[in-house]
Amino acid sequence: MVSLDLDIIAAHLEGLEETLIHRFLDRAQFRRNVVAYQPHRSGFCGAGSESLFQIRLRYQERMDAEFGRFLVPEERPYHRDLPDPRRAVSLPESPLRVNDCDAVNLTTEIAAAYLPWLDTLCVAGDDGQYGSSVEHDVYAIQALSRRVHYGALYVAESKYRLAPAEFQTLIRGDDRAALLRKLTRPEVERRVLSRVAEKAGYLQARINRTVRIAVDPQVIVGFFQSTVIPLTKEGEVRYLMNRRLDD
Amino acid sequence: MVSLDLDIIAAHLEGLEETLIHRFLDRAQFRRNVVAYQPHRSGFCGAGSESLFQIRLRYQERMDAEFGRFLVPEERPYHRDLPDPRRAVSLPESPLRVNDCDAVNLTTEIAAAYLPWLDTLCVAGDDGQYGSSVEHDVYAIQALSRRVHYGALYVAESKYRLAPAEFQTLIRGDDRAALLRKLTRPEVERRVLSRVAEKAGYLQARINRTVRIAVDPQVIVGFFQSTVIPLTKEGEVRYLMNRRLDD
Numbered sequence: 473m474v475s476l477d478l479d480i481i482a483a484h485l486e487g488l489e490e491t492l493i494h495r496f497l498d499r500a501q502f503r504r505n506v507v508a509y510q511p512h513r514s515g516f517c518g519a520g521s522e523s524l525f526q527i528r529l530r531y532q533e534r535m536d537a538e539f540g541r542f543l544v545p546e547e548r549p550y551h552r553d554l555p556d557p558r559r560a561v562s563l564p565e566s567p568l569r570v571n572d573c574d575a576v577n578l579t580t581e582i583a584a585a586y587l588p589w590l591d592t593l594c595v596a597g598d599d600g601q602y603g604s605s606v607e608h609d610v611y612a613i614q615a616l617s618r619r620v621h622y623g624a625l626y627v628a629e630s631k632y633r634l635a636p637a638e639f640q641t642l643i644r645g646d647d648r649a650a651l652l653r654k655l656t657r658p659e660v661e662r663r664v665l666s667r668v669a670e671k672a673g674y675l676q677a678r679i680n681r682t683v684r685i686a687v688d689p690q691v692i693v694g695f696f697q698s699t700v701i702p703l704t705k706e707g708e709v710r711y712l713m714n715r716r717l718d719d
Numbered sequence: 720m721v722s723l724d725l726d727i728i729a730a731h732l733e734g735l736e737e738t739l740i741h742r743f744l745d746r747a748q749f750r751r752n753v754v755a756y757q758p759h760r761s762g763f764c765g766a767g768s769e770s771l772f773q774i775r776l777r778y779q780e781r782m783d784a785e786f787g788r789f790l791v792p793e794e795r796p797y798h799r800d801l802p803d804p805r806r807a808v809s810l811p812e813s814p815l816r817v818n819d820c821d822a823v824n825l826t827t828e829i830a831a832a833y834l835p836w837l838d839t840l841c842v843a844g845d846d847g848q849y850g851s852s853v854e855h856d857v858y859a860i861q862a863l864s865r866r867v868h869y870g871a872l873y874v875a876e877s878k879y880r881l882a883p884a885e886f887q888t889l890i891r892g893d894d895r896a897a898l899l900r901k902l903t904r905p906e907v908e909r910r911v912l913s914r915v916a917e918k919a920g921y922l923q924a925r926i927n928r929t930v931r932i933a934v935d936p937q938v939i940v941g942f943f944q945s946t947v948i949p950l951t952k953e954g955e956v957r958y959l960m961n962r963r964l965d966d
Binding site: 514 | 730786850
């Protein structure tokens with residue numbers, strides 16, 4: 473059974489956040505490379521209007537779908553037309569109470585926030601490294617999906633169980649604004665942001681700047697503040713609005 | 720042009736080593752999971768005798784081949800029957816002097832050393848997380864291929880240019896043992912190992928042990944000593960034995 477202990481969830485989220493920081497730092501080693509995101513410019517044989525980024529993401533998700541990745545609740549895909557899994561996956565018993573985890577799929581919002589943010593994360597210009605850039609983008613947005621959805625699903629369920637009657641009233645009343653207020657913990661958000669700043673600094677403290685590009689920790693903090701935290705809370709609301717209320 | 724300045728190469732190798740340490744630590748979060756490496760037990764629909772690890776590696780390399788990954792000299796693949804690239808890749812001018820980089824392909828040796836080493840890297844047992852285990856294995860052995868071949872190709876060419884006449888004599892005399900001695904720098908190897916120990920410690924100094932499994936830095940040092948360094952030197956010898964001697 474996946475734990476609903478908030479301390480365990482928080483520790484797990486911390487690990488997912490560290491992975492995210494790594495993925496962002498990896499992507500930042502390459503220039504902005506706008507061409508890799510433009511339609512009709514993939515340079516990929518037989519491709520239509522898709523950008524190289526879109527093609528790479530589609531290939532990756534088709535492969536991952538066949539291996540069963542998206543059977544895991546927090547691994548929400550960016551595509552809907554994916555092949556069926558070709559293997560059975562052993563999953564721990566789930567404490568979640570939604571019939572379809574894609575009711576809480578925020579990947580459209582994640583991609584819409586991540587792609588323009590590359591202007592801030594990356595050094596401007598073009599180094600021709602389109603393949604590596606989009607490979608790292610795909611790892612970054614997969615890590616984002618995992619972080620946002622893990623938080624949304626398990627934090628929401630855990631909080632619900634601490635006060636089911638109160639949550640049921642808000643859910644039945646379709647009161648999203650009150651749900652959002654009830655789910656918001658400013659002191660937890662501040663702690664996440666200061667931990668992200670510290671980790672992004674720590675992980676880069678000893679890099680060799682001859683060959684590695686450093687990223688201002690505040691750039692990463694800014695993305696957590698503008699995107700990761702708000703989308704996680706939006707996901708918590710969606711989870712609760714779709715939660716079965718029979719237990 | 721890729722630099723042949725030994726300081727730049729060393730700095731780049733340091734970055735590749737750090738990536739390797741990350742990949743090993745990621746893999747170590749899952750149990751040994753022997754089933755994922757056994758033939759006929761992939762659980763993959765329509766698969767023959769291949770293990771889940773082999774299937775995942777094949778899928779990954781087929782995808783990467785279409786994106787042109789293996790056009791890069793240090794990105795040597797584990798398979799030979801891969802599809803042609805579907806895009807042109809812009810490569811910096813190469814200072815290398817071999818006609819075919821696959822003359823220096825040590826992936827068979829890398830896989831033969833990596834897979835049994837999982838007994839040492841991972842906690843024994845089975846957690847059912849076969850998909851995640853082999854996904855991280857594939858990232859780890861791709862990073863290994865990049866580190867070993869980058870070192871082999873560029874360090875060898877750089878050393879050759881410092882003493883071309885001496886190297887030509889050894890190459891024409893087919894004197895592999897003397898080449899190996901000439902390429903060996905014990906003080907550099909000691910520095911690499913102590914840096915790996917320090918980095919593996921530093922990267923784990925603040926992990927939350929509630930949710931993260933720690934790896935003894937000496938386990939990773941041991942793999943660099945037994946495998947990464949010797950295979951890099953073997954690759955340097957192979958590179959020189961296949962080097963064009965006309966310039």
